Amino acid sequence: MEDIKKVAVVGAGIMGHGISQVCAQAGYEVSMIEIEREALQTALSKIKYNLETLVKNHVITEGQAARALSRIKWTLDRSEAVRDADFIIEAIKEDMDLKKQVFKELDEECPEHAIFATNTSRLASPSLQRKGKKSLLVCTGGIHLTLCL
Template identity: 40%
Template sequence: MKNIAVIGAGTMGNGIAHTFAQCNFNVHLIDISNESLEKGIATIAKNLDRMVAKDKISETDKKATLKNISTFTSLKEGVKNVDLVVEAATENVNLKLSIFKELDENCDEQTILATNTSSISITQIGAATKRPDKVIGMHFMNPVPVMKLVEIISGYSTSNMVLETITNLSKKIHKIPVAVNDYPGFVANRILMPMINESIETLYNNVAGVEEIDTVMKLGMAHPMGPLQLADFIGLDVCLSILNVLYDGFKNPKYAPCPLLVNMVTAGKLGVKSGEGFYDYSSSKKAEKVAEMFIK
């Protein structure tokens, strides 16, 4: 397995492309617009520069990584002759089903189709294709180049051979794969999102302020980042989407999104990417500081 296609040049997509390219895979980064692709490549270059500055990699490594990435606005062209596709589009079930139908039609028969979904059923996504045995979840953590964990999720029809292949591949890109079962939110977000939601409820109920809540969790629970700041970093719209998947999947009120979260997303206050969430990121230095926390 040498040629990898990544669908989506956003935060997760460019991080996945960066990781594979740095490990000397040929990467096809695919998005619908050249502007998105240029922004994605610029982010990769900036993150590589940070790694060079911290003596994690050399300037030669940086150039080789960027050289390993080709960009495409045509999905059909971008997935030609690839061994694996990793979809990293918006956490929207209808969008993902549409993408996987298109991938199934345009990819070689032996190509494995992976999704970076953080909550949506792999079985459902696989059922949208004629190759459900070759559909699997690869849930990377953000920021991808730094975080070691990859949740590996098999759908009902995913073959053991595909599971073994993706597990071994994850190790080759210096990640630690953990196999989990196909239930809403898997492990990471089934546990994390209720905590974030309860933190928002705590703010909503005026028990404490934003910084106070985050400080209690950082100093009292040894979390590197408070849950509200983490929600900003993930994206409040993403948090809302995941909570909706959990709520729809389990029909349990404990997963119902807090009204404050719903209102903030409706108002366009999405966190770091919009410039404002629970914290103000209007200053580029503040946004940069959040990113720097992970480049250690």
């Protein structure tokens, strides 16, 4: 992961905002992409709350929280956000046809070296492999992240 500098997270919902937060806390520049402005605002509120809670519980410092938040770029423009992404994590709803469509579009929008991953809990992901003109680099087993409440 040392060559990865920029992460793009497609989807800012239940899992997407948390993935964005963790990547930013780990030091990566993150573009969090959503199709609705309201969803981005909700995600931002949740991330701020999460970071404030971590500070309040002495898990991280205020400076660490501020730096993490500053690493996250919020956008509705997916093609702009993934243009220079090294690692792209898809975190949209569990709809295989929609995921296939998004992967097809991402394949045209992102750099050749980009690694694709899908955050899925139940869908088979081998059919999401990159099929376009770019190299085949994808986490075909998906990544399953657990939301801890």
